[in-house]
Amino acid sequence: MEPEEFSDKTDEQLAYLTQRGRVEAFGFLIEKYQDKILRYVRRMVQGADEPNDIAQNVFLKAFENIQGFNINLRFSPWIYRIAHNETVNYLKKKKPLPLFDFDVFLPHYNAGKEEIENEVEKKQQVLRVKSFLSELNFKHREVLLLYYFQDLSYQEIAEVLKIPIATVGVRIKRAKEAIKEIVSARGGSQP
Numbered sequence: 001m002e003p004e005e006f007s008d009k010t011d012e013q014l015a016y017l018t019q020r021g022r023v024e025a026f027g028f029l030i031e032k033y034q035d036k037i038l039r040y041v042r043r044m045v046q047g048a049d050e051p052n053d054i055a056q057n058v059f060l061k062a063f064e065n066i067q068g069f070n071i072n073l074r075f076s077p078w079i080y081r082i083a084h085n086e087t088v089n090y091l092k093k094k095k096p097l098p099l100f101d102f103d104v105f106l107p108h109y110n111a112g113k114e115e116i117e118n119e120v121e122k123k124q125q126v127l128r129v130k131s132f133l134s135e136l137n138f139k140h141r142e143v144l145l146l147y148y149f150q151d152l153s154y155q156e157i158a159e160v161l162k163i164p165i166a167t168v169g170v171r172i173k174r175a176k177e178a179i180k181e182i183v184s185a186r187g188g189s190q191p
Helices: 003-008 011-019 023-044 050-064 075-093 102-109 119-134 138-149 154-161 165-185
Strands: none
Touching (some): 011 023, 011 075, 023 050, 023 075, 050 075, 075 138, 119 165
């Protein structure tokens, strides 16, 4: 099979081919997921080089552990689980925990939402969202990030975080409630 023939394969088929020694198939997986994983990490970790280093480690670990991937399951939760683990490991080594990088975050936050009328309002909204999410604990920020900004389903989030689906729903609900409390405490200044 020629490398250009990999382009019509599913993620799981590419993983299977990689498991069978077709290393070039993994290149197609990297190409598909590199921007998504980097965005995910950038939203959790500030810094110029750290997100790139973490994302690179994600793909190295994925390649090293590809034999352990069950091709009967979806690939995306598996790779996000690796990204989650690498990010958490990095954050555990850093003190204090860094906040989201909202220069990357804002365009996704407004995706599919009503357009903001002018640049001044847009900048004010960035500051409000940043302050609200920065006050959430890590597990609530992360579940909102995976659900709203990585478009993962409850099932996929449960697989990534290795928690029950019901816990995903509870965390999302509690995160929304926490944001409402923050908004209320600040006099109703909503994002």
